[in-house]
Amino acid sequence: MKKRSLIPILYIAFLMLPIYWLVAMSFKTTNEILSGFSLFPQTFTLENYITIFTDPTWYWGYINSITYVTINTVLSICVALPAAYAFSRYRFLGDKQLFFWLLTNRMAPAAVFALPFFQLYSSIHLFDTYLAVALAHTLFNVPLAVWILEGFMRGIPKELDETAYVDGYSFPRFFVTIFLPNIKAGVGVAAFFCFMFSWVEMLLAKTLTAVEAKPIAAVMTRTASSAGYELGLLAAAGTLTIIPGAIVIWFVRNYIARGFAMGRV
Amino acid sequence: MRTENQKAWFFVLPVLALVAFNALVPMMTVVNYSVQETFGNNQFFWEGLGWFEQILRSDRFQAALGRQFLFTAMILIIEVPLGIIVALSMPRKGFWVPVCLVLMALPMLIPWNVVGSMWNIFTLPKIGLLGYFLNDVLGINYDMTQQPLSAWITVIVMDVWHWTSLVVLLCYAGLVSIPDAYYQAAKIDGASPWSVFRYIQLPKMKTVLTIAVLLRFMDSFNIYTEPFVLTGGGPGNSTTLLSIDLVKIALGQFDLGPAAAMSLIYFAITLLVSWVFYTLMTKDDAQ
Numbered sequence: 001m002k003k004r005s006l007i008p009i010l011y012i013a014f015l016m017l018p019i020y021w022l023v024a025m026s027f028k029t030t031n032e033i034l035s036g037f038s039l040f041p042q043t044f045t046l047e048n049y050i051t052i053f054t055d056p057t058w059y060w061g062y063i064n065s066i067t068y069v070t071i072n073t074v075l076s077i078c079v080a081l082p083a084a085y086a087f088s089r090y091r092f093l094g095d096k097q098l099f100f101w102l103l104t105n106r107m108a109p110a111a112v113f114a115l116p117f118f119q120l121y122s123s124i125h126l127f128d129t130y131l132a133v134a135l136a137h138t139l140f141n142v143p144l145a146v147w148i149l150e151g152f153m154r155g156i157p158k159e160l161d162e163t164a165y166v167d168g169y170s171f172p173r174f175f176v177t178i179f180l181p182n183i184k185a186g187v188g189v190a191a192f193f194c195f196m197f198s199w200v201e202m203l204l205a206k207t208l209t210a211v212e213a214k215p216i217a218a219v220m221t222r223t224a225s226s227a228g229y230e231l232g233l234l235a236a237a238g239t240l241t242i243i244p245g246a247i248v249i250w251f252v253r254n255y256i257a258r259g260f261a262m263g264r265v
Numbered sequence: 266m267r268t269e270n271q272k273a274w275f276f277v278l279p280v281l282a283l284v285a286f287n288a289l290v291p292m293m294t295v296v297n298y299s300v301q302e303t304f305g306n307n308q309f310f311w312e313g314l315g316w317f318e319q320i321l322r323s324d325r326f327q328a329a330l331g332r333q334f335l336f337t338a339m340i341l342i343i344e345v346p347l348g349i350i351v352a353l354s355m356p357r358k359g360f361w362v363p364v365c366l367v368l369m370a371l372p373m374l375i376p377w378n379v380v381g382s383m384w385n386i387f388t389l390p391k392i393g394l395l396g397y398f399l400n401d402v403l404g405i406n407y408d409m410t411q412q413p414l415s416a417w418i419t420v421i422v423m424d425v426w427h428w429t430s431l432v433v434l435l436c437y438a439g440l441v442s443i444p445d446a447y448y449q450a451a452k453i454d455g456a457s458p459w460s461v462f463r464y465i466q467l468p469k470m471k472t473v474l475t476i477a478v479l480l481r482f483m484d485s486f487n488i489y490t491e492p493f494v495l496t497g498g499g500p501g502n503s504t505t506l507l508s509i510d511l512v513k514i515a516l517g518q519f520d521l522g523p524a525a526a527m528s529l530i531y532f533a534i535t536l537l538v539s540w541v542f543y544t545l546m547t548k549d550d551a552q
Contacts, residue, residue: 007354011433012368015426018387019371021394025386037397079279086276091267098277105288107535109487111508112528115515116291139287142280202378202490203512217378231386238379245374246367253363256370256434 019242025235033231048236058237061216064130065199066244068213071134073194076141077187084149085175089158102143113139114207121208128210136204141194148193152186185255192252199245216241298525316526326527328502329510330534333486336421336506340485343425345478348432353466355437366437369430381494384423409496413503420492420504427491428481435477439470475546482542486535507531 025033026048027041052058086092087099117136118127126132160182164174180187202217209215220237249256299316301309320326356362375383390396390408399407409416443465451461489508492498498505498513505513511531515524 004354005356007351008356008365011351011429012365015369015372015430017394018383018426021387022383033392037391037401039394075283079283082276083280086273089267090270090273092269092271092273095273098281102280102284104536105284107483107487107539108288108532109489109508109511109528109535111487111489111511111515112295112532113291114512115521115524116294119294120290135283136287138283142284146280196374200374200376202376207516217376220378220382231392234382235386238375238382241376241379242371242374246371249367249370249374253367256363256366 022235023239025232026239028232028235030230030232045232048232049240051233052236052240057219061214061219061237062240064209064213065205065215065217068130068133068137068205068215069195069198071130072137072141072198073191075134076138076145076194077191079138080142080145080149080190081180081187084146084153085179087146087150088153089161099146102146106140106143108139110140110201110203114203117204118207127208128212130213132208133205133213133215134198136208137198137201140201141197144193144197145190148190149183149186152183152189156182188252189255192248195248196245295525295528298521299529302522312522316522317530320523320526320530325510326530329505329507332503332505333507336488337482337485339421340424340428341478341481343421344429344432344481345474347425348429348477349436349470349474351429351433352436352440353462355433355440357441366434369433372427373430377490378494380423380427381491384419384426384491384495388419409500411500413500416496416500416504420495423491423495424485424488428484431480432477435473436470439473440466443469471546475543478546479539479542483535483539486538 024039024041027044027046028038029043029045029047032038032042087095113136121127121132121136126135156179160178161174164178169178202215205215206218206221209218216237220234300312300314302312302315355365372380385393387393388396388407388409390400396407399405406412407415409419447465448461451465456464487508488506489512492504492506493509493512496504498509508531511524511527514520514527
């Protein structure tokens with residue numbers, strides 16, 4: 001038994017090493033970083049974090065990112081819920097083809113869409129708004145949300161729907177008061193995935209924004225290139241981007257495994 | 266059982282409208298560019314399939330495609346078995362399970378450009394933990410900004426670090442769904458660990474493994490941000506994967522025609538290979 005648990009421990013250690021290094025770097029001064037190797041911060045400093053929390057261009061990067069991610073998550077779940085219900089309960093003309101076509105959008109390389117998206121959202125005057133990024137990210141998040149929710153809904157017996165109708169529930173009332181509470185784990189997992197993929201995607205987010213809705217990634221790129229070697233600042237900014245993800249995953253920790261299997265086990 | 270009901274289309278309409286707006290309009294733009302030549306000023310000339318031919322014949326595209334397939338093949342060869350091994354050796358229940366799962370999922374929740382920066386900081390010679398360890402402790406000459414091989418290994422290790430957990434979590438989900446009775450039966454029959462794996466665990470993991478392989482294929486084939494931030498495609502062109510090359514052509518050189526043709530070829534290859542994988546892996550179920 002001891003020997004077997006060694007593998008996960010080693011694996012997790014491998015995962016934590018680069019993260020540790022990022023966090024350690026963020027507490028070092030620029031001088032210490034450039035002067036040579038040190039496993040722990042010698043002169044512990046919060047300067048990098050103070051810079052980020054006092055400079056509007058920095059902290060607005062975070063606010064912008066969180067704003068469009070939230071809009072995207074709400075939007076994706078709201079449109080995916082009825083669609084997933086239809087796919088899990090009914091057969092209709094072209095359902096299989098439609099489902100497959102939705103999933104093909106998950107396969108499209110984001111790089112392919114960068115330029116056309118830029119032109120599309122410029123032409124409808126949404127360029128550099130939260131809505132542009134949120135809408136663009138629905139391209140891959142909506143299919144994913146439909147897929148996950150459909151998996152969870154299939155596990156709910158159809159008798160539940162029928163009993164509710166016999167009892168005189170209207171469809172909207174049944175859906176909100178009876179059906180939704182039954183699949184709340186699925187909704188949580190789907191929301192988690194939408195949040196995750198919108199939070200980590202940076203190519204489209206950067207292409208679709210300039211000043212007003214600039215994501216934190218774009219701010220970081222600027223630091224990396226213009227201000228020279230501000231590694232400590234870059235590390236602190238990176239460390240802060242890990243926190244939202246760590247918070248949301250804690251909420252769904254009991255459903256992670258099943259969620260990653262898209263409810264299909 | 267699902268019932269026939271055409272009104273279900275109304276439920277699907279919002280999704281359809283949203284995805285159609287996001288997918289069809291840009292796709293038509295790409296198709297449009299791919300068959301035309303432009304010299305700016307919004308003047309376009311019909312080019313036919315010329316760009317497609319030019320791209321398919323160009324050494325640059327073939328080289329990038331070759332690197333892309335090599336990269337994706339190595340990712341699948343390393344991550345899938347490693348993921349299965351880690352999942353098999355994880356505890357099934359207890360206090361440590363959620364902790365393990367959260368820690369393992371953490372790399373996937375980090376923005377992709379931060380993943381690139383993080384590995385850049387990690388591997389810097391003299392300053393980075395890994396760079397320092399390899400160069401100054403082990404005495405291996407390692408500098409990924411100069412050596413193509415080092416750059417390749419770094420990009421692959423980074424992706425293994427980033428995405429193996431996806432395979433682990435998927436396989437683990439399949440494993441915990443196996444009832445204890447199966448294992449007890451196997452124990453009574455005196456089954457070896459290998460036959461337990463081959464005849465109990467692997468069949469149960471099949472659906473999730475299909476999803477894992479498909480997702481890992483698609484995402485590693487479309488990878489852009491992490492290697493771009495880490496190596497910028499260098500040294501030289503040694504780590505210029507397909508997406509990096511495409512963005513260079515489209516946004517760097519603004520060659521819209523060739524870039525659009527390349528986009529369509531790229532997307533077609535992704536679709537085709539995904540379909541082949543999917544058909545092969547679900548073949549047995551159909552019989």
